[in-house]
Amino acid sequence: MNPQPALVTSLYLHVPFCAHKCEYCAFYSAVPKEDLVGRYVNALVRELELVAHELKPRTVFFGGGTPSLLNLKQWEQILKAFERLGLLGAAEWTVECNPATVSADKAKLMRDYGVNRISMGVQSLDERLLDRLGRIHSREQVFKSFDTLRAAGFANINVDLMFAIPTQTMDxxxxxxxxxxxxxxxxxxxxxVIYEDDTPLFHQLQAGEFDVDEELTEAMYEELVTTVAGNGFEQYEVANFAKSEFPIPHSPFPVPSQACQHNVNYWRGGQFHALGPSAAGYVGGVRTKNWANTQLYCEQLEKGVRAIESREELSPLARAGEIAAFGLRMNVGWGFEEFNGITGYDLRSEWSADMDLLVRENFAIRSENRFRLTHRGLRFADHAAEKFLRS
Ligand code: SF4
Structure with a gap:
């Protein structure tokens, strides 16, 4: 008899709606049409039913788009589906919120069902820059929403910020x-700020409406790392900083206790289901991607089938290379034994020359047991990560 496959402990759900499209955004999301949101919620619940038997969520992450744009009734429908399918009780359950769409009743409902982490898309606290980015919220709404979330009992909140925004000064x-x-x-x-193809910001850059100041960008990154370290945050990934309020038991590597466990699972090569239009998952060595088209997504789920556009099974070496690249984004890098346990490959044989090159460039440090990027290496993590990819 074949052994039962291990249950998937990580779940991502994509909500593809935003009140307005931001100037820099390349995520799959659109301003919702009247009846599409209700259809989407039905379809998402249907997709959840189709994968529920493979799930025992330890981390759940609702991203987007703007999950907080769904109304109270729609949230209730989704959360009740989690309850009916026996999927409540995740140790970490995050919902992304836009400060303009947080309300006390939605926050309370989420807390009641076990959502325990909010990620707030703040981006800036400068009204002019918020406007420049095309964000719909105000500085005032950030403070108000934060208080609303605290009052509802959220003790774990992430704040998203952006730097190197056109016209942003160091001050x-x-x-x-x-x-x-x-x-x-x-x-x-x-x-x-990244200039993704086909975003308004990218076209403005191409048209010469502003310049990118690399020196200022680097100085802003340095300012960030120094300032947050002086305020009790520990950097654990290129762009992520968390407080440590208690020790994490049974972790094979040190991360601050308030680190996002859902993302840590991605960076360590763990498997995860991903639901909703455009969502990309990885289960049993197979990478899947749902159609980035909400209408089509709904039509497929209404027929009772998942809306998967593509399936790709990477070779074990290609997958190991990808895992190496993801993991190097974390400050801890890779312990050689840990990497071997996850992928079956030894970094010291397959990637020895690449590691030595990065050490010579002052991008990385190699010790007897571990390989990790330096402060400079983390700043250019994509350059370092490329060296580990294999076809
Ligand atoms: S709120 Fe987020 S997902 Fe929506 S358009 Fe802005 S950046 Fe993109």
Missing amino acids: HWRSTLRDALALGSEHLSCYE
């Missing part, structure tokens, strides 16, 4: 950092 960045830290969140994610 703007310092003052956003100072005000964001004053909120007292447990986690910070800070991303440099």
